[in-house]
Amino acid sequence: MGEIGDQRTDLPQALEKAVVQASGLAGDKPVTVVAEYPAHLPAVRASKSQIVQMIGGVIGKAVEAVDRGEVTVNAEIRSDSEEGTGPWAIVVIRLPASAQASQQALDLAMALEKKQTDDPSDLPVIRALAKSLGGDLWLEGPESERPRLLLSFPLLATQRGEGDIRSIVESHLALDSDSIETLLILVDDPARLKTMSMELGEEGYRVVATSSGREVLALAREEQPELILLDMLSRDPEALEVAMVLKHDHRTLNIPVLFLTSMSDPREEEERLGAASFLVRPTGTAALVSTIQGVLGAGVSPAGRVLVVEQDDAARETLVMIIQTHGYRVTEAAGPEEGLALAEHIPPELVLVNAMMARERDYWLLRGLRQLGHPFDIFVLAEALSEEEGKAAVGRGASGYSETGNLGQLLDQVRKQRDQN
Helix, strand or coil: CCCCCCCECHHHHHHHHHHHHCCCCCCCCCCEEECCCCCCCCCECCCHHHHHHHHHHHHHHHHHCCCEEEEEEEEEEECCCCCCEEEEEEEEEECCCCCCHHHHHHHHHHHHCCCCCCCCHHHHHHHHHHHHHCEEEEEEEEECCEEEEEEEEEEEHCCCCCCCEEEECCCCCCCCCCCCCCCEECCCHHHHHHHHHHHHHHHCCCCEEEECCHHHHHHHHHCCEEEEEEEECCCCCCCHHHHHHCCCCCCCCCCCEEEEEECCCCHHHHHCCCCCCCCCCCCCCCHHHHHHHHHHHHHCCCCCCCEEEECHHHHHHHHHHCCCCCCCEEEECCCCHHHHHHHHCCCEEEEEEEHHHHHHHHHHHHHHHHHCCCCCCCEECCCCCHHHHHHHHCCCCCEEEHEEEEEHHHHHHHHHHHHHC
């Protein structure tokens, strides 16, 4: 069955490769394979070769079962709200609607129940491999005359490893006090984690601390903290992937998430971007505690989502953290195509686009975003933007424009308008 381990695979890349490999399976039959899925999905816990083998095998069986039409491949994040399990990455392979759908579903059901063979493309073999990885393969339908084969994979950020450090540092206040607020913090360095836990505990918070991103979801479900702090330096999985998993789980999606960062001179970044409350981890805890108090005291609703489209990794990371300090959820994209795909599948309240990227291909991204029909605002950002450039962007679909240094004021303005409406 191939190697089974704790490896990381970007699902969109594996999906693309599996679809390409399966594109020639139809032979002379008028059957096409179409893939539609978000450009950004959290990493799954398996090797790329395993994922490609499994998805490709299921697509192949779907193509084999039909005579004509379109086999579609979709992907999404799903959790079981009743059982409280997940979330998982789910790949859905849909057969074309046809009068033979019931028979096709029956044939696939029988194929799933056959005895395992040595053929890695057989459905029982794929199901066994999926189960060994913590996922599954099953059949649904026909519903609306379209049978569906579903493959589930565990997300890397949901695996809770044995032996990972989990320390709980209690504050000096009584644990049964209703006034105590719980913070869940992720910092990968054990020494820094211990120091921060103690210092925040001394400030009166109850601190639940971990150095493993794979523990965060389970701890957040169990502890229901008022705020989650994720260190941007955390890897395997990355802090942004952990945040995305938290926002896809119905028990944690309303918990505010802030990012921590370590910068040699955070004041330079604050001055450059005009951040009034930039979340940093400097020497001491005064700035961190001030930001935490501001977020918890403001009663900020985490319902708003901002999509950031910025190609520069460092600039995008900085923008994400500023937006988080204002209480918004954040989705990020490094390019126009990814931004458009994300806006379609995860509609934001506000879109922030790098001005240079907005102008590319005659404002292709702005026009595409407006064609989606979602009622979100689109603002173009630049370090310096002339009135003429701003008006040109508005003429092509932007709601407005702003200099990056005024981002804090822009976010406050958007929230004020949202509250009034």
